[in-house]
Amino acid sequence: MSLTQALPKTARLRTLGMSAGIAASLRTMIQEGELPPGARIDEKAFCDAFDVSKTPLREALKVLVSEGLVLHRQYIGYRVAPLDLDELRETFETLHGLETHAGQLVANRLSDVALAKIERKHQAMIDAHAGGKRTDYFRINQEIHQMIVDSADNAVLSGIYATLMSKVHRARGAANADQLRWQESHEEHDAIMDALREPGRPRLATILRDHSENTAREVLRVVEQTLAEPSDRVVNARRGR
Template identity: 65%
Template sequence: MISQSNNPPLLLRTRGMAAEVAARLRVMIDEGEMPPGARIDEKEMCMAFDVSKTPLREALKVLVSEGRVTHRQYIGYRVAAIDLGDLASTFEMLHGLEAMAGELLQQRVSVTQVAAIGAKHRRMVECHNSGKRLEYFQLNQQVHQMIVDAAGNPVLSNIYATLMSKVHRARGAANTDILRWSESMDEHDAILAALEDPAHTDLPRILREHSENTASEVLAVLNRARASAPAARDEGVKPEVSREPEEVVGFSQD
């Protein structure tokens, strides 16, 4: 009988490395460093993370179960496509939730909550001014959730968080090319000003318009990327046309 004491430590180390690799890949995918349809080169990933194929493949299995990665025989692992039709529908829901939060905030937001949102907003401004796009994007997400949470409706907060998690990767993919960064920052200034106004009368409109503008830009960027995907040629990880001529890996309109 094989001793149980010799195997668990090795297994735990492998699982620990797999979890760490999965976490790092998850961030790379969600923040747009690895775009939709990108081929995941196992050899390059093993070298980059200094791990063997075992923990890498365990990590990739986790990401496949999460829908962030796909695997096909003879093709290998790729970053999962973004369904543009589903994305547009999700954004439509978010517009309404943002406006609803604005209406509730008119009666419920406290001075303390406004101060906390304002402090996070100022950190976001600092990242914008210093060109730290990734940090700005992360703070942006946090500010939006704080605003919705301040509406004091847990059901609204949970639905919003769930839908935002669905568009997070799309926003990250578009974030690398987004053209309206300064415009978005101006809109956030307007949101904070409306929050700091005791009447809060403009909040529903401003929040909804900001959500609509963000959706419009993200969808435009991803549609441009989808249109150019067949011609894209990068070194290493890149979006490619699959073996089926009619299917472009990376984006879907279904």
């Protein structure tokens, strides 16, 4: 029987509710790169940050273990799951082709309504960049990429792209923690928007692929560097809920 099961019913429901919220927060922190791959999770620090006991925190961590985002070893504790460099490289190679194909289709299929929506989302990303809101910026950045692919009006392409992007989401978050790449990515998105506005959009496919390759290069560099670092780093909670 787990600690949660041993609690009275009302307390168990309250604990499960708290653990769901904690799991959501930790999931976002992992996916956005705030909690780096391979680092050990300091349970006490996170209990203090979330102002909870170990029971809801561990219930949340068990959820993340089931999702493959966290690893648990008896007597060692919890770690953020490492990234697979070879899988990432192969995934990016496939994404480059999807970006190119999407760009070719979008050149002829992008509607004025879809472009207007992308324009508004791009402005929100600019605002997040200007405000130094890195997490918001990265989330909007991802949404823009999916919106562009969705504008190709090909459900199969959109589905495959979304699935593969979910595989590299966490790694991209880690790379976007780099200030230089953040600025470069911002400038590349400006170029993408310029290409979307051009009559006929002749440069769109090439610019989308170049952006994808630049992102992959930086992500793989950061992941390779992370894998080469000592594995006993401890994640300290830097924020609460």
